[in-house]
Amino acid sequence: MxxxxxxxxxxxxxxxxxxxxxxxxxxxxxxxxxxxxxxxxxxxxxxxxxxxxxxxxxxxxxxxxxxxxxxxxxxxxxxxxxxxxxxxxxxxxxxxxxxxxxxxxxxxxxxxxxxxxxxxxxxxxxxxxxxxxxxxxxxxxxxxxxxxxxxxxxxxPHNKCFLEGPKAALVASKDFEGGHYTSPPQHGIRAFGRVYSAWAYGQTWFREQQYLHVGGENTYPDMETWMRENWEGRFLARWDANDMLTLLKTWQTGxxxxxxxxxxxxxxxxxxxxxxxxxxxxxxxxxxxxxxxxxxxxxxxxxxxxxxxxxxxxxxxxxxxxxxxxxxxxxxxxxxxxxx
The missing domain is CATH 3.40.50.1820 (Alpha/Beta hydrolase fold, catalytic domain)
Known part of the structure; x- marks a missing residue:
């Protein structure tokens, strides 16, 4: 449908x-x-x-x-x-x-x-x-x-503090250019995704999944592959850096x-x-x-x-x-x- x-x-x-x-x-x-x-x-x-x-x-x-x-x-x-x-x-x-x-x-x-x-x-x-x-x-x-x-x-406050992590990783990247980038700031977006990744899941999930079973399939052979494909790749494909920062501030000030x-x-x-x-x-x-x-x-x-x-x-x-x-x-x- x-x-x-x-x-x-x-x-x-x-x-x-x-x-x-x-x-x-x-x-x-x-x-x-x-x-x-x-x-x-x-x-x-x-x-x-x-x-x-x-x-x-x-x-x-x-x-x-x-x-x-x-x-x-x-x-x-x-x-x-x-x-x-x-x-x-x-x-x-x-x-x-x-x-x-x-x-x-x-x-x-x-x-x-x-x-x-x-x-x-x-x-x-x-x-x-x-x-x-x-x-x-x-x-x-x-x-x-x-x-x-x-x-x-x-x-x-705990949540606000966490959000400063991916934000700092993005804005401090060498290709973010203060938000005036002319092409996707890959270094910053990749760093943003990596900082974000572990917080999206509970600790028990990591113990049970061992980075292998995501969405019911034995897709990712190790943690590095999981972070590269599921987090760096997903953020690069779907998100603009300035969009993410504006949403992040909306979240922080809720x-x-x-x-x-x-x-x-x-x-x-x-x-x-x-x-x-x-x-x-x-x-x-x-x-x-x-x-x-x-x-x-x-x-x-x-x-x-x-x-x-x-x-x-x-x-x-x-x-x-x-x-x-x-x-x-x-x-x-x-x-x-x-x-x-």
């Missing part, structure tokens, strides 16, 4: 946390099988269209029942990004983007273009999971439910309490009205379950915690293996039944 076509919404002049763009663009996809739109008010929020493993007939986001909208974050290379924005806001001149900026832009697409009046549920993994929290905070009367998979309502409660994190969590399902990965080094437990303790609207018992670390929430995907799917379906 082919993927739905990517569509583009032109906002005109749009204000970001770090400046403006004269014509900001949000990329999105829609998928549904039940007209009219008003009868299936569903919104699935992800960082990019790569969350397709949750979308489709019989899946967690069943397109025979719901209208599904998938958004691309600013700076992911599809929506407005340093790599696709013309001068004078190209490359390193692209403004800083917050999660709130993304939510405001996506809200415009939903309400002005698609005519959505209520979000039945917002679902997201990783940065998309953080966006799910933002949806419930920025538009509390618009969102009925949210699901955060391997994400958080605030980026932890904190729902800055939206309306002046930094009072417990107060911001307690104010969430939407019903929530929070699913951290047991071995996730980015968003550990302990952080999710703290968040749940402050939410007063019956939020549910469901820890993914996994060895796959952060990738448990990204469709990396059948066991974890089945667990996530079952939890989302149960959450819908319990809250309907």
């Amino acid at each position: 082919s993927e739905p076509a990517t569509q583009y919404y032109h906002h005109g002049r749009f204000k970001f946390a770090g400046g403006t763009l004269p014509n900001a663009i949000t990329a999105y996809r829609t998928e549904h099988a039940v007209p009219p739109l008003s009868s299936c008010p569903w919104h699935a929020e992800t960082t990019s269209p790569g969350q397709a493993y949750l979308v489709g007939q019989g899946k967690a986001l069943d397109t025979t029942k719901y209208f599904v909208v998938t958004f691309a974050l600013f700076s992911n290379g599809e929506s407005s990004s340093p790599s696709n924005t013309p001068v004078p806001y190209n490359g390193p001149y692209f403004p800083h983007v917050s999660y709130e900026d993304n939510i405001r832009a996506q809200y415009a697409v939903l309400t002005k273009k698609l005519g959505v009046q209520t979000l039945h549920m917002v679902v997201g993994f990783s940065m998309g999971g953080q966006q799910a929290y933002y949806w419930a905070t920025v538009y509390p009367e618009f969102v009925e439910r949210f699901v955060c998979i391997c994400g958080s309502a605030r980026t932890s 904190d729902i309490s800055l939206v309306r409660d002046g930094g009072d994190y417990p107060k911001a969590l307690a104010a969430i009205k939407a019903k929530g399902l929070v699913m951290p990965g047991k071995t996730d080094l980015y968003f550990p379950p302990e952080d999710s437990e703290i968040e749940i303790s402050h939410m007063t609207n019956g939020a549910k915690l469901a820890v993914i018992d996994t060895v796959w670390g952060h990738f448990a929430g990204g469709g990396s293996n059948t066991k974890d995907t089945d667990f996530i799917t079952a939890q989302i379906k149960q959450f819908l039944e319990e809250t309907s």
